[in-house]
Amino acid sequence: METPYAPGSLVVLIGSPGAGKSTYARRHFPTGRLCLDDFREMATDEAADQSATPTAAQIQNLLLDARLARGLTTVVDSTNVLPHVRAGLLARARYYQRPAVAVLFELPLADCLARNNARARQVPQNVVRELHQMTPTAEQLAAEGFASIRTIGLCEPARR
Template sequence: MEFAPGTLIVLVGPAGSGKTTYAAAFPDTWRVSLDAYRRLATDDAADQTATPTAAQIQNLLLDARLARGLTTIVDSTNVFAHVRAGLLARGRYYDRPITVVLFTTPRTLCEQRNAARDRRVPVDVIHAQDTSRPTREQLLAEGFTDIRLAPPTTAPLTVTHS
């Protein structure tokens, strides 16, 4: 997938859906990630008590990058409408193009991938994330206009960027 320079790219999908693998195909400076900031704050990316701190770091970096017109990928689940609303508002504030990349990976595959990880997300959390995952129609109703489906995650991932 190609994106216009300065685009805010919002990845949406449950844990194990392939978001981080997808984001890794782009320059690492483009990515903001709650997991990374939780790890930096606590030495444990899964420590949910660090989420408020991680969100502050993410928002600070988002503002810095968007103000400079830099392409930015939000590598978090973003399955909840209030989280997406905040990202949409931020992108609009800085007058940046905004693209959602929706991951439609089946829950069973997300759970299988999760089981193979060192850091596992509880299965009930994946279920809740999958249940909360929006449809394309919901994303349109929220105000997103550029909505793309992630490449199939069972095939090798090839992504181009400009």
């Protein structure tokens, strides 16, 4: 499947739970999707077990390094709303001399909450609200050093 991203790119999905990041990743990237939820589930049999996040992050970073070293396009499918998380991803992309692309999911909070409520595994509403509020702007992402930023809104194919 063709994507609008240069081969070997690090594609960082950014947005609150319920924004459509995983749906977008599955549709556009049949391989190379790294998802903390999946790694938490592998470690504990429960994707929502936040106590497994350090282990999941280690697994993600190991696979991320392996893929970037080989020049393979890699998608980081998690909220990525925290600046220090994005800084670490950008540092890895720079180390391997790969372009870092941000895909920013800018959906209204009400839509994210509605999508979250329709899921089998729901994130607590207060967490969705907090992470939605922490979502950076495209301008912030550009200042951080992303090579390009794509914004996904309600009319984009991320919609379920």
